[in-house]
Amino acid sequence: xxxxxxxxxxxxxxxxxxxxxxxxxxxxxxxxxxxxxxxxxxxxxxxxxxxxxxxxxxxxxxxxxxxxxxxxxxxxxxxxxxxxxxxxxxxxxxxxxxxxxxxxxxxxxxxxxxxxxxxxxxxxxxxxxxxxxxxxxxxxxxxxxxxxxxxxxxxxxxxxxxxxxxxxxxxxxxxxxxxxxxxxxxxxxxxxxxxxxxxxxxxxxxxxxxxxxxxxxxxxxxxxxxxxxxxxxxxxxxxxxxxxxxxxxxxxxxxxxxxxxxxxxxxxxxxxxxxxxxxxxxxxxxxxxxxxxxxxxxxxxxxxxxxxxxxxxxxxxxxxxxxxxxxxxxxxxxxxxxxxxxxxxxxxxxxxxxxxxxxxxxxxxxxxxxxxxxxxxxxxxxxxxxxxxxxxxxxxxxxxxxxxxxxxxxxxxxxxxxxxxxxxxxxxxxxxxxxxxxxxxxxxxxxxxxxxxxxxxxxxxxxxxxxxxxxxxxxxxxxxxxxxxxxxxx
Amino acid sequence: xxxxxxxxxxxxxxxxxxxxxxxxxxxxxxxxxxxxxxxxxxxxxxxxxxxxxxxxxxxxxxxxxxxxxxxxxxxxxxxxxxxxxxxxxxxxxxxxxxxxxxxxxxxxxxxxxxxxxxxxxxxxxxxxxxxxxxxxxxxxxxxxxxxxxxxxxxxxxxxxxxxxxxxxxxxxxxxxxxxxxxxxxxxxxxxxxxxxxxxxxxxxxxxxxxxxxxxxxxxxxxxxxxxxxxxxxxxxxxxxxxxxxxxxxxxxxxxxxxxxxxxxxxxxxxxxxxxxxxxxxxxxxxxxxxxxxxxxxxxxxxxxxxxxxxxxxxxxxxxxxxxxxxxxxxxxxxx
Numbered sequence: 100x101x102x103x104x105x106x107x108x109x110x111x112x113x114x115x116x117x118x119x120x121x122x123x124x125x126x127x128x129x130x131x132x133x134x135x136x137x138x139x140x141x142x143x144x145x146x147x148x149x150x151x152x153x154x155x156x157x158x159x160x161x162x163x164x165x166x167x168x169x170x171x172x173x174x175x176x177x178x179x180x181x182x183x184x185x186x187x188x189x190x191x192x193x194x195x196x197x198x199x200x201x202x203x204x205x206x207x208x209x210x211x212x213x214x215x216x217x218x219x220x221x222x223x224x225x226x227x228x229x230x231x232x233x234x235x236x237x238x239x240x241x242x243x244x245x246x247x248x249x250x251x252x253x254x255x256x257x258x259x260x261x262x263x264x265x266x267x268x269x270x271x272x273x274x275x276x277x278x279x280x281x282x283x284x285x286x287x288x289x290x291x292x293x294x295x296x297x298x299x300x301x302x303x304x305x306x307x308x309x310x311x312x313x314x315x316x317x318x319x320x321x322x323x324x325x326x327x328x329x330x331x332x333x334x335x336x337x338x339x340x341x342x343x344x345x346x347x348x349x350x351x352x353x354x355x356x357x358x359x360x361x362x363x364x365x366x367x368x369x370x371x372x373x374x375x376x377x378x379x380x381x382x383x384x385x386x387x388x389x390x391x392x393x394x395x396x397x398x399x400x401x402x403x404x405x406x407x408x409x410x411x412x413x414x415x416x417x418x419x420x421x422x423x424x425x426x427x428x429x430x431x432x433x434x435x436x437x438x439x440x441x442x443x444x445x446x447x448x449x450x451x452x453x454x455x456x457x458x459x460x461x462x463x464x465x466x467x468x469x470x471x472x473x474x475x476x477x478x479x480x481x482x483x484x485x486x487x488x489x490x491x492x493x494x495x496x497x498x499x500x501x502x503x504x505x506x507x508x509x510x511x512x513x514x515x516x517x518x519x520x521x522x523x524x525x526x527x528x529x530x531x532x533x534x535x536x537x538x539x540x541x542x543x544x545x546x547x548x549x550x551x552x553x554x555x556x557x558x559x560x561x562x563x564x565x566x567x568x569x570x571x572x573x574x575x576x577x578x579x580x581x582x583x584x585x586x587x588x589x
Numbered sequence: 590x591x592x593x594x595x596x597x598x599x600x601x602x603x604x605x606x607x608x609x610x611x612x613x614x615x616x617x618x619x620x621x622x623x624x625x626x627x628x629x630x631x632x633x634x635x636x637x638x639x640x641x642x643x644x645x646x647x648x649x650x651x652x653x654x655x656x657x658x659x660x661x662x663x664x665x666x667x668x669x670x671x672x673x674x675x676x677x678x679x680x681x682x683x684x685x686x687x688x689x690x691x692x693x694x695x696x697x698x699x700x701x702x703x704x705x706x707x708x709x710x711x712x713x714x715x716x717x718x719x720x721x722x723x724x725x726x727x728x729x730x731x732x733x734x735x736x737x738x739x740x741x742x743x744x745x746x747x748x749x750x751x752x753x754x755x756x757x758x759x760x761x762x763x764x765x766x767x768x769x770x771x772x773x774x775x776x777x778x779x780x781x782x783x784x785x786x787x788x789x790x791x792x793x794x795x796x797x798x799x800x801x802x803x804x805x806x807x808x809x810x811x812x813x814x815x816x817x818x819x820x821x822x823x824x825x826x827x828x829x830x831x832x833x834x835x836x837x838x839x840x841x842x843x844x845x846x847x848x849x850x851x852x853x854x855x856x857x858x859x860x861x862x863x864x865x866x867x868x869x870x871x872x873x874x875x876x877x878x879x880x881x882x883x884x885x886x887x888x889x890x891x892x893x894x895x896x897x898x899x900x901x902x903x904x905x906x907x908x909x910x911x912x913x914x915x916x917x918x919x920x921x922x923x924x
C-alpha cells in the first residue's frame with residue numbers, strides 16, 4: 100500500500116495549554132529546537148502505526164508481569180502501570196544543571212542527618228528551628244549517636260522535580276526513605292528500544308541500564324564486613340506489598356538475594372540470612388521496609404516484617420542499612436523549606452535548584468495566611484505521600500475547604516501550603532489523539548563512598564486524566580520514558 | 590539459597606504432585622466403578638481415607654451422605670475446607686510460586702497461574718459437570734507441562750533440586766497411598782487366588798499411575814495383586830515406584846547438601862538411607878507376609894518423617910551461628 104491518506108498526523112492538532120510550559124512545543128505551538136528531531140521521527144510513523152505500537156507495549160508489559168499489585172484484590176491480581184510511548188525529552192545542557200543541583204542537595208541532606216543525630220550544630224545556630232526538627236514524626240531519637248557505616252544516610256534518593264510556567268526545574272519534595280519506581284525507568288527504556296528501535300538509535304539518548312550495578316557497587320562500598328564474609332541483600336515486606344515487583348527486580352538485577360524479615364536473624368550483634376548452606380553474614384541491607392517495622396525490639400512490637408536485634412547490629416556498626424534509620428526527618432514537608440539554608444550552612448554554596456515557595460503552618464504568620472487563602476493553595480500533610488492527605492484548594496468544594504481548615508487549626512505543625520504550580524505538560528497519547536498532560540520527574544541519586552551519582556533522567560510520571568495535576572500511580576497516573584539527550588560535539 | 594525460598598520450591602512441587610495424583614485417582618476410580626459392582630461404601634470413601642481426610646470429612650458430613658458418590662467427589666475435587674482437595678492443592682502451589690517469582694521462570698508461573706485462574710472459572714466447573722474425565726485429564730496434563738517447562742527453563746541448580754526433591758518424596762508417599770486404596774475398599778491382599786473385583790482394582794491402580802504398559806514390558810510376571818504391588822514398590826526404573834523415588838530423593842539430596850565442614854543435611858541423608866535399607870531388606874513375599882497395608886502405612890510415615898527432618902535442617906535452621914569450637918567437633922563426628 101502506498102501513502103495512507105486516512106492516516107492521521109500525531110502532532111498537527113497539538114495545542115499546548117495556555118500559561119503552562121510544554122516540554123516539546125513553545126507557546127506559539129512551534130516545536131522546540133531541542134526536541135524537533137525526536138518529534139519528526141515519531142511523526143514519520145503516523146498515527147496508525149503509533150497506535151499499533153502502543154498496543155504492543157501494553158500487552159508486553161502485562162505478559163511479562165511488570166505490574167504493581169492492588170491490595171484489595173482477593174486473587175492478588177496485578178495491574179500494569181500505564182505507559183505512554185511518547186518520551187519526555189531533556190536536553191543535555193539543561194540536565195547538567197539538574198544533575199549538579201541534585202548532587203549538591205544530597206550532600207547537604209547527608210550532612211544535615213549526620214548533624215541532627217549527633218551534635219545538632221544547625222539547631223544550635225538556629226538555622227533550622229529546633230522544635231520543627233525534634234517534632235517531626237520522622238525524627239528518630241533512637242538512632243541519636245549512631246554513626247552509620249561510612250557516614251552515609253541517603254544511599255538512594257528520589258527527588259521529585261517539577262517545572263512551572265517559566266520552564267525551570269524546581270524541587271517539589273525529597274524522598275530519602277524508600278523511594279520507589281526505578282524499576283519502571285529500566286523497564287520503560289527496554290520497551291522503548293523494543294518498540295521504537297529506529298527512533299531510539301537516531302536520538303543519542305543517555306543510558307540508564309547501569310543503575311543496578313551502580314547501586315550494587317555503592318551498597319557494597321559501605322558494607323562494614325571484611326571481603327570474605329560480606330553480603331548484600333534486599334529486604335522486602337513480601338509479595339503482597341505493592342512494590343514487590345520492584346524489590347524482586349532489583350534483587351535479580353543486582354544478583355543478590357531477596358529476603359523477608361523471617362529469613363534473617365541477629366546473633367552476637369551480627370546479621371545473618373538463613374540459607375540451605377547455613378547462616379550467611381549480611382553486612383548491607385537494602386531494606387524496603389519502613390523504619391517503624393524494622394526491629395520489634397526497638398520500634399513497633401507487633402511488627403512481623405522486621406528482624407529482632409537489627410538496630411543493635413546497626414548500632415555496633417556491623418551492618419549498613421540503606422537507607423539509614425531516621426531519614427524521615429528530611430522527607431518532612433515542614434523541613435523541606437529549609438533545605439536551601441542547609442546547603443548554605445554545610446556547603447557554603449548557593450543552591451543550584453530552586454524550590455516551591457512554601458508556607459509552614461507551624462509559623463504563626465504563615466498559618467494566618469494559609470487559613471485566609473485555602474481556596475488558592477495546595478495544602479499537604481507533612482508526612483503523607485502518594486497524593487494522599489492533600490487538598491488542592493482551587494479544585495475543592497466549600498465543604499472540603501472548611502473541613503481542611505479545621506484540621507489545620509487543630510494541628511498546624513502537620514501542614515504546609517504551596518501555591519498551585521501549573522505543572523509542565525508533555526504530549527501524551529490519549530483516546531482522542533495526542534494531547535497535553537501534566538508531568539513531574541523523579542530522578543534517582545545513588546550515594547556510596549564517592550560523590551552522589553545521578554541516573555540520567557528518571558521516572559517521568561504523567562497525569563493521564565485531562566486537566567489533572569495528580570501523577571501518582573495509585574491515582575490515575577502513568578509513566579513515560581525520560582530521554583536525556585547527549586550534548587552534541589558541535 | 591535462602592531457606593524460605595528452598596522451602597517454597599519444595600512445597601510447590603509437593604502440591605503439584607498431590608493435585609496430579611489425586612486427579613489420576615479420581616479419574617481412574619470413576620472408570621473402575623463402571624467395570625465392577627461394589628457396595629456403596631467401597632466405592633469412593635477409600636479415596637478420602639488414603640488422603641488422610643477421614644476425620645475431617647466425617648465432621649463435615651451427615652452419616653447418610655458419606656457414600657454419596659457426587660458428594661465425595663465434590664469434597665475431593667472442589668472443597669476449599671479440604672486441604673488436600675484439587676482446588677486447595679492448586680491454590681497452595683500457586684501461592685508458593687507467587688512468593689518465589691524471582692526464582693522460578695516466567696513460563697512456569699504462567700502455567701500455574703493459568704491453571705489457578707481456570708479452576709476458579711465457570712469453564713472448569715462446566716467441564717466437571719459435562720465431561721469429568723476431560724476435567725481430570727486437563728489438570729494432570731498441566732502438571733506434566735509444569736514439570737517439562739521447569740526442566741527446560743530453570744537453572745539446574747539448588748532451587749530446581751529442591752523442587753525435584755519435593756516431587757520425589759511426595760510421590761513415593763502418594764504411590765503407597767494409592768496402593769492402599771485396595772485395602773480400604775476390598776480388604777487385605779494375599780498371595781492366593783483373587784476375585785474379579787480385586788483384579789479390576791489392581792488394574793485400575795496401575796492405570797492411575799500410567800503403569801499398565803510399563804508393567805507389561807516387565808514380561809514374564811503374570812498379572813496379579815502381588816506382581817502389581819511388587820512393580821509399584823520395587824521397580825527400579827518406573828517413575829512412580831516407591832524405590833525409584835527414594836533413589837531419586839537421595840540423589841537430589843546429595844546435590845543440595847553443602848560441602849564439609851558444615852553438616853547440614855546429614856540427618857536427612859542418614860534417615861533416607863536407613864529408610865532405603867529397611868525398605869529393600871524384604872522382597873514382595875516378605876511384604877505380603879508382614880501385611881501390605883502395614884508396609885504402606887510405614888512408607889507414608891517414613892517419607893513424611895524425612896520431609897520433617899529436611900524442614901528442620903534446611904528450611905528452619907536454628908538461628909545461631911556455629912561457634913568455632915563446635916564446628917570442629919561436628920567435623921570429627923561426620924564420617
